Amino acid sequence: MDAKVFVYVAHKDGKADDSALELVTAAQSMFPGSNPVALVAGSGIDAVCQETAATYGEVWKFDQAALAYPNAELLRPLLVKVLPAGAMLLLPHNTFGLDLGPGLSVQRGVTYVPDVVGIDGLEGTTLKVVRQEFAGQVSAHVHCAVAKGAVITVRSGAFRPAPAGAVAGQVLDRSADTAGLSARRKFVELIQAEAGDIDITREDVLVSVGRGIGEKENIALVEDLAEAMGAAVSCSRPIVDAKWLDRPRQVGTSGKTVKPKVYLALGISGSFQHLGGIKGNPFLLAINKNPKAPIFQAATVGVVADLMELLPVLTEKIKKSR
Amino acid sequence: MEILVCVKRVPDAAENEIVVGAGGADIKREDLVYSVNEWDNYAVEEAVQIVEREGGNVTIVSMGDSEAEEVVRREMAMGAAQGLLLTDAAFDGSDGLGIATILAAAARKGEYDLILTGALADDGAGQVGGMLAALLDWPYASVVNKIETKDGKSLRIGREIEGGTQEISDIETPCVLSIQTGINEPRYVGIRGIRKVASIEIPILDAGALGLDAAAVGAAGANVRRIDYFVPQLGASAEMLEGSIEELAGKLVDLLKAKGGIR
Ligand SMILES: Cc1cc2nc3c(=O)[nH]c(=O)nc-3n(C[C@H](O)[C@H](O)[C@H](O)COP(=O)(O)OP(=O)(O)OC[C@H]3O[C@@H](n4cnc5c(N)ncnc54)[C@H](O)[C@@H]3O)c2cc1C
Ligand SMILES: Nc1ncnc2c1ncn2[C@@H]1O[C@H](COP(=O)(O)O)[C@@H](O)[C@H]1O
Numbered sequence: 087m088d089a090k091v092f093v094y095v096a097h098k099d100g101k102a103d104d105s106a107l108e109l110v111t112a113a114q115s116m117f118p119g120s121n122p123v124a125l126v127a128g129s130g131i132d133a134v135c136q137e138t139a140a141t142y143g144e145v146w147k148f149d150q151a152a153l154a155y156p157n158a159e160l161l162r163p164l165l166v167k168v169l170p171a172g173a174m175l176l177l178p179h180n181t182f183g184l185d186l187g188p189g190l191s192v193q194r195g196v197t198y199v200p201d202v203v204g205i206d207g208l209e210g211t212t213l214k215v216v217r218q219e220f221a222g223q224v225s226a227h228v229h230c231a232v233a234k235g236a237v238i239t240v241r242s243g244a245f246r247p248a249p250a251g252a253v254a255g256q257v258l259d260r261s262a263d264t265a266g267l268s269a270r271r272k273f274v275e276l277i278q279a280e281a282g283d284i285d286i287t288r289e290d291v292l293v294s295v296g297r298g299i300g301e302k303e304n305i306a307l308v309e310d311l312a313e314a315m316g317a318a319v320s321c322s323r324p325i326v327d328a329k330w331l332d333r334p335r336q337v338g339t340s341g342k343t344v345k346p347k348v349y350l351a352l353g354i355s356g357s358f359q360h361l362g363g364i365k366g367n368p369f370l371l372a373i374n375k376n377p378k379a380p381i382f383q384a385a386t387v388g389v390v391a392d393l394m395e396l397l398p399v400l401t402e403k404i405k406k407s408r
Numbered sequence: 409m410e411i412l413v414c415v416k417r418v419p420d421a422a423e424n425e426i427v428v429g430a431g432g433a434d435i436k437r438e439d440l441v442y443s444v445n446e447w448d449n450y451a452v453e454e455a456v457q458i459v460e461r462e463g464g465n466v467t468i469v470s471m472g473d474s475e476a477e478e479v480v481r482r483e484m485a486m487g488a489a490q491g492l493l494l495t496d497a498a499f500d501g502s503d504g505l506g507i508a509t510i511l512a513a514a515a516r517k518g519e520y521d522l523i524l525t526g527a528l529a530d531d532g533a534g535q536v537g538g539m540l541a542a543l544l545d546w547p548y549a550s551v552v553n554k555i556e557t558k559d560g561k562s563l564r565i566g567r568e569i570e571g572g573t574q575e576i577s578d579i580e581t582p583c584v585l586s587i588q589t590g591i592n593e594p595r596y597v598g599i600r601g602i603r604k605v606a607s608i609e610i611p612i613l614d615a616g617a618l619g620l621d622a623a624a625v626g627a628a629g630a631n632v633r634r635i636d637y638f639v640p641q642l643g644a645s646a647e648m649l650e651g652s653i654e655e656l657a658g659k660l661v662d663l664l665k666a667k668g669g670i671r
Contacts, residue, residue: 157577159547181569184527184586185550188504188538197631198504200533216640219531220419223426224435225640231631270547270580274564279572291669297422315664316671327590333572340572340588348669355422369667371660372646376425378639387663388646389656400657404670407661 087211087233090173091120093142094165096156096182097134102126105178105240107247110141112240113176114248115205116213122176124255125168127161127264129154139255141248147257150264158185159269166193168263172235179239180339187237196235199228203244213238221357222380241358242339282334284318291317291348294337296360297324298353298374298393305330307397308352314404320344322354338363353393356381409464409557409581411455412520413488414511414540415448417472417479418530432636444479447526451587453594454555455524456487462557465489467518471499471510480610485601486594489608496614501627508539509625513618515544520582522563527551527586537586547579551588 091113096103106124113122124142126135129151139145146168153160165186169175175190177183179201191198203225204216211233217226230236286292293312299305305325312319319335326336337344338360345366352373354360361384364370372385375392382388389396419426419440427436444452455466466488470476473495480491494510502510515523525537527550534550541548553574554566560581567575568588579585615622623629649659664670 159549181551181567184534185538185548185567188508188535189542189548192505192508192539192542198535198539199632200504200535217532219637220426220435221421221530221532223421224428224637226637227635229633229635270583271549272578274576274578277566277574277576279574291671315669317669323589329593336572339570340568342571348664348667350669369669371663371669378425378427382646382648383640385646388648389660390648391653391656395653396656399653400660403657403661404664407665407670 087208089117089120090170091117091122092169092173092175093122093124094175094177094186095124095126095134095138096178097126097128097131100133102134102137103178104247105180105242106138107141107250108242108245109176109178109240110248111245112202112205113174115245116238117174117208125165127153127164128156135257139253139257140251141253141255143253143255145255145257146260148264149259149261150267152267153264155273156182157269157271157273158182159271160267161186162190162193163269164264164267165190168260169194169235174232174236174238177237177239179241183239187239191237194235194237196237197230197232199230199232199236199238201239201241203241221355223378242362243358280334282332284334286318286320286335286337287342287344289318289320289344290346291315292320292337292344292346293317293350293352294320294322294354295325295331295352296322296354298355299325300353300394302328302330304394307393307401311397311401311404314401317348317350322360351381351385352397354381355379356384409458409462409521410519411459411464411466412515412518412523413448413452413455413466413468413483414523414525414536415452415468415470415479415483416445416526416529417442417470417476418445421530428637428639432638435637442475442479444483445526445529447528447587447589448483449594450589450591451524451526452483452486452488453592454587455522456595457592458522458555458557460487464521467492467520469494469511469514471495471502471507477610481605482597482602484605484608485597491608491610493610493612494618495612496622498615498622498626498628501630501633502625503630503632504533504535505539505631506625506629508536508543510618510620511536511540512543513620514613515540517618522581523584525584525586527588534586537584541584544582544584547583548585549577549579549583550586552585553588553591555585555591
């Protein structure tokens with residue numbers, strides 16, 4: 087099919103999000119031969135539009151004071167208005183995509199395809215994608231009827247970024263389309279996450295604990311190990327939700343981005359939101375009792391074992407080896 | 409406030425090793441432990457806290473087979489006066505829009521000020537809440553980690569966005585919010601709590617009772633169809649260490665030393 091393909095370019099502080107480059111690759115592999123149009127909305131966005139025009143042949147600019155903050159409730163009616171019938175829109179699968187995408191698909195009357203991690207091709211008007219279910223433990227082949235168009239969200243890191251600067255695109259000012267936008271949800275302010283007693287983003291060695299530790303009391307076993315190693319303790323989200331450790335210790339997309347040399351993942355399943363916070367390709371050692379845990383796909387070295395048995399022995403051995 | 413909370417019965421991915429069944433048509437479900445979707449438990453707790461503070465009622469709704477009733481009852485035991493079960497063979501194979509359409513029909517039968525969903529369920533989509541809001545033409549916010557009641561007409565809410573930053577907004581009611589984990593500490597439900605709601609009848613509504621065209625939902629109406637499950641063939645996955653606990657610990661010490669993990 088001859089699809090009209092669009093990419094929503096998220097941006098912050100005058101710079102396009104990493105997803106802008108990955109979504110070009112995703113768009114072109116979903117709809118071969120397509121020339122995706124970039125949509126940039128905000129206030130005072132000329133720099134972002136210029137940056138984006140180095141990757142996209144065509145950039146639509148929506149410049150308007152009311153769009154200074156990307157409020158999905160405001161952007162949705164705008165996109166309903168400007169997207170042509172049959173358009174395919176790609177979004178990043180993050181907290182912005184989650185906010186904007188599902189409702190947009192309903193209002194446009196098109197198919198919603200969430201969290202795509204791979205592509206099997208386009209056959210007629212059927213888009214064949216790969217998704218993950220059950221916290222990444224299994225994958226699924228999914229067929230989507232996109233004859234009327236689609237809203238598609240794409241997982242960060244699933245597609246190679248397209249080279250920046252390969253194109254000299256043109257910017258089309260469509261700001262007039264933003265007239266009269268209103269929403270029943272009004273942005274008030276951003277509150278930054280608090281700083282913690284230690285800054286895990288600066289640590290070279292992290293001993294990171296997940297829900298597999300079972301109980302609050304067992305956190306002491308992890309702290310003992312970290313102390314024996316001379317390392318800092320970090321964790322996955324459920325540990326913070328349960329208030330077993332403080333929020334500044336959380337690694338992941340909604341927590342901290344860390345760049346250690348060595349990362350020990352203890353009883354962490356390896357969700358993409360957790361792995362999204364681990365950068366710099368560390369030596370990643372995973373201990374998990376489930377041999378199918380997705381963490382073993384990301385780890386350098388894996389051990390299938392029960393933490394309750396292994397941790398005390400490991401800590402003792404490290405202490406003796408000093 | 410009248411609050412409707414949508415809950416889903418799911419295999420507990422933390423407790424279960426999920427195995428793909430023969431031919432990939434489904435996962436092996438026989439020995440799985442099921443429970444309420446983790447995010448939904450936080451949504452129910454939040455609804456109950458709001459009603460304890462402000463008055464009103466919480467209604468729990470689930471679309472699923474008859475086994476979902478147990479999950480509805482467990483969540484009611486947290487402090488909800490009513491439950492609804494949406495069951496019909498015609499609902500099987502619904503995609504996200506199908507599920508949202510069925511839930512929207514149930515929502516229209518009541519007079520709710522607020523609908524809560526979880527941010528995400530077992531198929532990792534995070535779609536039903538946003539679709540439900542659009543179908544009802546209500547405002548929506550996702551990954552909500554704070555709800556304050558302001559006046560009768562709006563709520564002050566926080567969304568947890570990347571890096572743990574909290575985005576504060578005011579949203580008009582009625583609205584749909586999808587709830588992020590950590591917003592509260594869900595209460596423990598004991599056997600006594602379950603007994604207290606054991607005699608409450610949970611109405612079962614099918615497509616007819618909901619006024620739904622069976623062809624618009626279920627597999628018949630789905631634009632998104634799962635063909636099969638599979639375990640991906642990965643090129644470079646971890647080098648797995650073998651041995652007794654003693655041996656494993658020994659190997660780990662050597663590795664950690666070599667990689668600078670022990671300082
Ligand atoms: C918008 C959004 C943002 C998110 N942001 C983050 C984030 O920043 N960081 C984050 O971590 N998560 C985040 N999450 C949550 C994420 O989706 C997962 O739910 C979470 O990462 C799971 O944490 P876990 O691996 O500790 O727990 P689980 O997935 O429950 O895994 C526990 C693991 O422990 C193993 N285990 C159990 N018992 C033992 C034992 N005795 N010995 C050894 N192994 C054992 C199990 O096999 C399992 O693999 C986010 C989710 C959403 C929707
Ligand atoms: N079958 C269902 N019955 C009731 N609520 C559901 C159902 N499926 C999904 N939901 C709700 O939608 C939320 C998000 O699910 P999903 O969009 O499938 O990731 C869940 O946390 C539930 O609140």
